[in-house]
Structures are given as structure tokens and as C-alpha cells.
Amino acid sequence: MPNIDRRIVFILVALAVIIPMLLSINLTVSLSEPTLKFYTYVETLPAGSTIMVAFDYGPSSLAELNPMAKALLKQCFDRDIRVIGITLVVDALTLANALIQEVAAEKGAVEGEDYVFLGFRPGAVQVILGMxxxxxxxxxxxxxxxxxxxxxxxxxxxxxxxxxxxxxxxSSDTVESWIIYANVQYDQKIAAGVTGVIIAQMFPYLQTGQLVGLLSGILGAAEYEN
Structure with a gap:
């Protein structure tokens, strides 16, 4: 095997890294049917509608769920849809509030008029039923x-x-709780965005119509942002 000057190897590696950074490469992400259903449902709501967003995930699931939550908040504020934020997971308090404030500042949404973050109350089932x-x-x-x-x-x-x-x-079984106690008991329309590890158990609810839309992990976030 011929000896290759290491400087040439370093130059080739550098070019392989630099050239893609200089080129504008647009990768098309096709929308899956569950994502399209989710997006379309929100998009067809009239201005002045209200969406309740439950941030039921902690820091360990931030990378998967924060992007899709951010995309939804942007869509809501762009369409003058009011947002009520809550969480059934105490670990989500700070991160959920920070995300809402970040997107609200970007979109010029007014706290108390366009959105409110109610926070956390213990006892998930009692919270869902009580509301x-x-x-x-x-x-x-x-x-x-x-x-x-x-x-x-x-x-x-x-x-x-x-x-x-x-x-x-x-990132856990809270979707089922919302379906059992909010959808079944009160006929509340529900959509969900979940981590990739629990997506399989969500599809039956989508097929029965108990979920009007569904986002799956990082791919779901990329589709929704698209």
C-alpha cells in the first residue's frame, strides 16, 4: 500500500467538513399522516380558539419533545390561538415556563391575554378530572x-x-391518562407528541380517533417544523 502524505489526508478531511458547511443543502422532510392530521387540526382552528398544552416531560426528554412543543407554540401565536400551559410532571415546571416565555417573546405574545402558564398541581388524575x-x-x-x-x-x-x-x-403514560379521564369522560379532543420509545403504544388511540394527531420523537418535530 503506497504511503500517503499525512498533510494530504488532513486537507481532504478538512475539505470534507468545510464544503458541506459552505453549501446550502435543503433536505426535504415528507409529512407522515399522523403529523399532517395534527398540523391540519390546529391550522383549521379559528383565531381566538384555545389550546391547552401539557408539558409532561422532564429534562431527559428535552431534545425530543422541546422542538415539537416550540413549533406548536409558534403556530398558535401566529394564528392568534390562545395557549394554556400546564404540566403533570413537576420536573417540567422550569423548562416549560422557559420555553413558553422564549416563544412568546419571539412572537410578541402577551402573557395573560395570549397565553398563561398554570404550572403543576399534584395528583394527575384529580387534576385532569377537576379541570x-x-x-x-x-x-x-x-x-x-x-x-x-x-x-x-x-x-x-x-x-x-x-x-x-x-x-x-x-415521555411516559400521561397520554393514556388524558385519554381516559379527559377524552372519555368529557369528550375533550386530544393530540399528542411523544418520545420514540413509546410511539408504538399510541397508534391504537390514533386509529380509534381518540387522538386527532400524533408526533413521534425527533422525526415528528422535524416534520412539524417543516
């Missing part, structure tokens, strides 16, 4: 400590009857 009757009975204040009655956008929102869609971004 079916009266959200204020579960969340008497938002994450910042502001009384629900003092938040402008909450004046005409009492329970699931005023929520046009509930979206759960989840």
Missing part, C-alpha cells in the same frame, strides 16, 4: 401567583367546554 368541572378549582393561581380571576384570557374559560384542543407532550 373537566372547573379549572379554577384546581388552579386558583397561575405559575406566577396571579389569581385566575385576574387573568384576562381566563375570564371566558371555565372547563374543557372552552378548550378546543388539548395537546400532551409526553
Amino acid at each position: 373537566g368541572t372547573d379549572i379554577a378549582s384546581v388552579y386558583d393561581t397561575d405559575y406566577n401567583g396571579t389569581a385566575i380571576g385576574e387573568i384576562p384570557m381566563m375570564q371566558d374559560i371555565t372547563n374543557y367546554d372552552q378548550i378546543d384542543l388539548l395537546v400532551d407532550f409526553a
Whole structure:
């Protein structure tokens, strides 16, 4: 085998790294049917609608779920759809609030009018069922400590009857809880974005119509952003 000057090898490696960085390469991501259903459902909601977003994941699932949550928030604020953020996972409190604030600042959304983050309350089942009757009975204040009655956008929102869609971004079994206690009990429309490891168990709910749309991990986020 002939000896090759190491400098030539280094130059070739450098070119292999630099050239793709200089070229504008657009990779087309095709939309899967579950992602398209999710996007279309949100896109067809009229301005002034309300979506409740449950950030049910911790830091370990940030890479998979934060991008899809961010894409949804942007879509909502662009379409003047109000967002109520909550979480059933205490580890999500800080990251969920930070994400909402980041996107709201980027889109010029006003806290209390365009969005509110209610935060966390213990007892997932009790929280889900309680909001079916009266959200204020579960969340008497938002994450910042502001009384629900003092938040402008909450004046005409009492329970699931005023929520046009509930979206759960989840890394565990919270999607099933939302389906059992919000969809079955109160006929709440639900969509979900989940990590890749639990996507298989979500498809039956999509097939039965208990989920109106579904995003799967990093691929789902890429599709939705597309």
C-alpha cells in the first residue's frame, strides 16, 4: 500500500467538513399522516380558539419533545390561538415556563391575554378530572401567583367546554391518562407528541380517533417544523 502524505489526508478531511458547511443543502422532510392530521387540526382552528398544552416531560426528554412543543407554540401565536400551559410532571415546571416565555417573546405574545402558564398541581388524575368541572378549582393561581380571576384570557374559560384542543407532550403514560379521564369522560379532543420509545403504544388511540394527531420523537418535530 503506497504511503500517503499525512498533510494530504488532513486537507481532504478538512475539505470534507468545510464544503458541506459552505453549501446550502435543503433536505426535504415528507409529512407522515399522523403529523399532517395534527398540523391540519390546529391550522383549521379559528383565531381566538384555545389550546391547552401539557408539558409532561422532564429534562431527559428535552431534545425530543422541546422542538415539537416550540413549533406548536409558534403556530398558535401566529394564528392568534390562545395557549394554556400546564404540566403533570413537576420536573417540567422550569423548562416549560422557559420555553413558553422564549416563544412568546419571539412572537410578541402577551402573557395573560395570549397565553398563561398554570404550572403543576399534584395528583394527575384529580387534576385532569377537576379541570373537566372547573379549572379554577384546581388552579386558583397561575405559575406566577396571579389569581385566575385576574387573568384576562381566563375570564371566558371555565372547563374543557372552552378548550378546543388539548395537546400532551409526553415521555411516559400521561397520554393514556388524558385519554381516559379527559377524552372519555368529557369528550375533550386530544393530540399528542411523544418520545420514540413509546410511539408504538399510541397508534391504537390514533386509529380509534381518540387522538386527532400524533408526533413521534425527533422525526415528528422535524416534520412539524417543516
